[in-house]
Amino acid sequence: MDKLYIVIPAYNEQENLGTVIDEWYPIIEKYHGDGASRLVIIDDGSKDRTLELLKEYAETRPFLQPLTKENGGHGSAVLFGYHYALEQGADYVFQTDSDGQTLVSEFDMFWQARNDHDMVIGWRKGRQDGVSRVFVTRVLKWVVRICFGTAVQDANTPYRIMKAEKLKEYIGLVPDDFFLSNVLLTVIFTKRGTVKYLPITFRPRQGGANSINMKKIIRVGWQALKDFKKINRLLG
Numbered sequence: 001m002d003k004l005y006i007v008i009p010a011y012n013e014q015e016n017l018g019t020v021i022d023e024w025y026p027i028i029e030k031y032h033g034d035g036a037s038r039l040v041i042i043d044d045g046s047k048d049r050t051l052e053l054l055k056e057y058a059e060t061r062p063f064l065q066p067l068t069k070e071n072g073g074h075g076s077a078v079l080f081g082y083h084y085a086l087e088q089g090a091d092y093v094f095q096t097d098s099d100g101q102t103l104v105s106e107f108d109m110f111w112q113a114r115n116d117h118d119m120v121i122g123w124r125k126g127r128q129d130g131v132s133r134v135f136v137t138r139v140l141k142w143v144v145r146i147c148f149g150t151a152v153q154d155a156n157t158p159y160r161i162m163k164a165e166k167l168k169e170y171i172g173l174v175p176d177d178f179f180l181s182n183v184l185l186t187v188i189f190t191k192r193g194t195v196k197y198l199p200i201t202f203r204p205r206q207g208g209a210n211s212i213n214m215k216k217i218i219r220v221g222w223q224a225l226k227d228f229k230k231i232n233r234l235l236g
Contacts (some may be wrong), residue, residue: 002092002114003033005164006087009077010054010098011044017053021064023104024096028063033110038039038065038088041098042081045071048137075181082171090164095182097158101203110161111199119167120195121186122159139181147228148187148235153197166193175227184231191235197204 004026012019021039028039043051043066049211055067069080078095085093092114096102106122113120124137137154144152160182174181190196 001033002031003088003090004028004031004037004111005041005088005090005093007078007081007085007093007095008039008041009044009052009074009081009099010041010046011071011074011077012048012050012192013098014048014050014053014108015047016098016100017041018057019051019100020098021057021061025061025064026214027104027107029152032063032071035063036089038085038090039061040065040067040081040084042077043068044073044077045069074176075179076177079174079176079178079181081173082167085134086157086164086168086171092161093164093167094161095158099202102159103201103203105199106159106200110159113196113198114161114163116194117196119160119162119186119189120196121154121161122186123154123197123203124158124202125199127202143228144183144187148191148232150187150190152186155183156180157200158182160186162189173231178227184228188235 006028008024013020020040023038028037031037041054041064043054046066051066051068057065058064067080067084069077081095082093093106096108104208110120137156140155141152144150144155166189170185170192173188178184186195196232
């Protein structure tokens with residue numbers, strides 16, 4: 001049976017953590033891979049009780065694997081989780097976020113499509129997370145097209161399943177601690193593999209505070225623009 005690793009980064013998510021675990025743990029139980037599948041939640045150096053709660057939940061959930069690392073941002077945390085999943089021999093790696101914006105009920109259609117494409121990724125239809133974030137996504141789509149000559153429907157969606165063999169092949173092209181690692185992986189999978197987009201629901205954050213503000217988005221975006229140009233040369 002296919003071993004599924006669900007990777008979820010978490011930073012100061014004590015308000016959402018219990019709900020997220022309760023929602024996603026049954027997926028791992030359903031697609032348990034003869035007991036080898038795991039729900040991997042990475043505490044990215046949280047300052048609240050995220051790590052403490054993770055350890056408590058893991059005591060009664062054998063398929064829940066808590067990890068922790070120094071704070072490095074979303075991109076660093078998902079890369080940390082991806083590397084762990086590959087080291088453990090995952091067959092498929094799925095990633096979502098810990099803020100409750102995505103729906104577990106939409107996972108099955110991604111699982112059913114996993115064999116036909118190297119990556120199946122959601123595109124956020126009818127987003128409910130604010131005009132500013134929709135604008136940032138549209139700008140990012142344009143930047144990716146300019147820098148890589150590649151058209152992507154929704155490059156940074158935190159709802160994606162990837163074949164582990166392909167992720168292992170491509171992940172070395174992503175710099176360590178790269179903030180927009182999911183964006184870069186979308187580009188690489190698009191240029192070198194096969195990608196399928198499926199529409200997903202994207203709700204407002206379900207609790208807690210967002211750690212990203214517009215000032216940080218602009219700073220990260222400017223750095224990403226320079227990094228993208230360098231990486232595109234590596235991609236040939």
